[in-house]
Amino acid sequence: MALKGNLRDFSIIQLLNLVNLAKKTGALHIEGPGEKSKVVFRQGNLAYAELELDDNNLASVLRKSQIITKSQYNTIKKNASHMSDKELGLILINAGYITQADVIESLQNYYSGVLNQLFTWAEGEFEFESNYPVPSDKIPVKVKLENIIIEGTRNLQKWEKLHDEIPNLDIALRFTDGSGVNLKSVNLSVEEWKVASYINPKNTLSQIATATSKSDLEIRKIAYSLLQAGLVEFTRKQEEPNAQVEQKLPGLDKAMPGMPVNEQKKLVNKLIGRIRSI
Secondary structure, three states: OEEEOOOOOHHHHHHHHHHHHOOOOOEEOOOOOOOEEEEEEEOOOEEEEEEOOOEEEEEEEEHHHHOHHHHHHHHHHHOOOOOOHHHHHHHHHOOOOHHHHHHHHHHHHHHHHHHHHHHOOOOOOOOOOOOOOOOOOOOOOOHHHHHHHHHHHHHHHHHHHHHHHHHOOOOOOEEOOOHHHOOOOOOOOOOHHHHHOOOOOOHHHHHHHHOOOOOOHHHHHHHHHHHHHHOOOEOOOOOOOOOOOOOOOOHHHHHHOOOOHHHHHHHHHHHHHHHHHH
């Protein structure tokens, strides 16, 4: 009989410990609020994982791992979208664009990342189906669960703290008056810059997460770091009918004194475009 239940009563950590200790082979199907996931195990090891709404084809995984360039990714999407991951992997390896180690490491990191996201799911119906195989068009890997469980437990503690600090993603941020926002002096990572480019009272954190392809955990981490640095503060969302997510960096006159407003906007848009292309 298949193992069924709800994550409210049986956590991801408990499920993974069961799979690990019993050396289970099969798939864990989880349906959470607005998202579904499938994780396949072989003899207690992680073999494959997916989120239904995430693009998990090999080309996308390699691009996220920065193994291939944006140009190479676009070429693959245009000319090889009909290929399975196994077919595409063999072609890229034989052509010398990537190595087998590149493929395996990228997939291991991606599948482990999917599993780590599940640690943040507080509820969802699950079912473990024994002897369920890895999809035939996908490339299986072998990742021990012990380290994932340990790391996931640490991340869960961080997640709980972040959730306490930022319980609702339907809130907006704005730059503080004291931040100044001199583009030459603010030291942010690429991912923080991507998020910062959308910070505006008209944009909620949820909207920014969607626009920058960030998970709830990722957007909370970045927002929390900006809050701790004193660069931003919470503010009430400014309602605007049918408004699109707006990009705006405050303090342009201070950052670019004497430059016409239209030139300032052009320069900032170029900067934002370069950041997003990285």
